[in-house]
Amino acid sequence: MALKVIDTIYIEEEIKEHPRTIDISSKFKDARVLTIGKFGELFNKKSQSFRLQKRNPALILAKKAGRCVLPAPKGFGIGGHKNYYFSHMYNCLYDCSYCFLQGLYASADYVVFVNYEDFLEEIIEKSEENPSSVKTFFSGYDCDSLAFDKITGFAQYFLPRLRKIENCEFELRTKSINIEVLKSMEPIKNCIIAFSLSPDEVAKTLDKKAPNIKRRLDAMKNLTDQGWNVGLRFDPLIYSEDWDIMYSKLFDKCFEIIDNNMIHSVSFGPLRFPKAMYKKIKIDSPREKLFIGPFEMNNGTVAYKNDLEKQMSDFCQDQLSRKIGKEKIFHCVSDVV
Amino acid sequence: MEYSYSIRFVVALEAEAEPIIEDYGLKRIHEINLFKVYRNNLANYWLIVSGIGSINAATASIFLYQYSNANKSSFWFNIGIAGYFTGPAGEIFLVDKILDEVTCQTHFPRSALTKKIKRDELLTVSKPREPLSTSHLIDMEGFSFFDVVNRFAVRELITVLKVVSDFPSYGYTKITKNIARNLISNILPDLREFVAEAEEISHKELIRLRNPASYNEVISKTEFTQTQSKILEKLVRDWEEVFPERYLIKEIDGLKKSSEILRKLSSDLNNFRIDWL
Incomplete structure (x- = not known):
């Protein structure tokens, strides 16, 4: 996807002179730059519209204060003993209808935290706690890991450094086909480039602004040919007429194109929203058919009806087990906040 | 107006x-x-x-x-x-x-x-x-x-x-x-x-x-409580979205009670299967 030109950049006073701030802002020569105190002065404040901002998002460069690496939600994992996530960025270039970010934030602006060194330091700290336990660090929870990479230089900075932390695995979750940076380096054994996938018909309607499924699969093939480990992520599972046929076709296509040996893991998970988040999304996008359901609310979470959710999960587990070893399949059921 | x-x-x-x-x-x-x-x-x-x-x-x-x-x-x-x-x-x-x-x-x-x-x-x-x-x-x-x-x-x-x-x-x-x-x-x-x-x-x-097109007409048919009105608004909006070719007022013509109308709308929506094609 061609990156729409950013016409406004807000920069926190404190990191105005940070080399990464200078580098990133230099990529938008015509943008107007405004200095701010803390990014919270404008990001996620009340009385703004995520949907209207999405027409023309601004870029906010900030410093991540407090903890940079957090424990992943319960139920989220691909085999490690401990799971963490970190977000060098909030929000995404794409506009997927099911994305929880639209319910989480009132702002659609892209926030990039430029203090990568602090993230890395915390990752190293965590990796050194109980070194024998396998830990997985997930990137791509609050953003797409690669979609904005030409601007942020995230992969270029992190990947060579993560290579050295051998007792840990790192997942970069993406829908992007922006893989040049990965192709320019030697594959990193403890990094998994995990692609989110949905049936073609679903992605065409719901994955707005994201590359289509064929292009994502081509990018995966390209990476595996070069020696990168990839992950297949069928999360969230979207219900529809003939959902089983559509997912079956998608699984066939994936395993036909991608070499099984290069697949690190396959995961799938249900579509779930906390009640308040669902309510906000429904107000913002009242005519989105996806949110018609059939949903029910359980313990403050809006999700497909229990029996349907189970039916879809069982189906995926069964179908995927026929394609790849069970030890590589993970059913991720996590609350989104 | x-x-x-x-x-x-x-x-x-x-x-x-x-x-x-x-x-x-x-x-x-x-x-x-x-x-x-x-x-x-x-x-x-x-x-x-x-x-x-x-x-x-x-x-x-x-x-x-x-x-x-x-x-x-x-x-x-x-x-x-x-x-x-x-x-x-x-x-x-x-x-x-x-x-x-x-x-x-x-x-x-x-x-x-x-x-x-x-x-x-x-x-x-x-x-x-x-x-x-x-x-x-x-x-x-x-x-x-x-x-x-x-x-x-x-x-x-x-x-x-x-x-x-x-x-x-x-x-x-x-x-x-x-x-x-x-x-x-x-x-x-x-x-x-x-x-x-x-x-x-x-x-x-x-x-x-704005309220869905037939909302005002539906709500004027019978008495809805405040809570029911809210639910009705959501249901009518969803219903009109997924059944654009159907005429809601005609379909609820024989229903007298608010609960019957809500039940009918919920049931239609529950039976609806999205086709993404």
């Missing part, structure tokens, strides 16, 4: 307002004495002359909001002349940062309008003064206008436009009514473009926020 978009102007001086009033065919509402308030025949454009200063701007904005029945889809403009650190007079700016000299608070307006013009910061002061030597626009209303309007409108639907009137070698004391009027007249072509996009955005917001 509902119109497809809703535009509100808050302007400090009558001389600044006159070109806009004329251009949009607005007429004064004579029964209002507190402020001079104008609107067009369709009542989708409204303008208020607030008078100078923060208190006037805030009071007038609230008054206009209430009196004109502005809603969440209304698009708000504050238009006026301002001092600047340099000339020439007549240059128009979109304000994207406002500082209030008195409270030292800051706002970051985030207009959804995409037309490209110069942007700069605005300093709202409490007394007239000569422009600063730094790159700031100066006025006496912008901050309080934004501060108040942002309580009933999202910031993407608020736009502050300022036209340079005075600068260090041409002080504010030289600005006559005629000059103010001409400065605003000269930016009307730009303003029309802004307003045209604002109309489109306001229209889309109105469509997004």
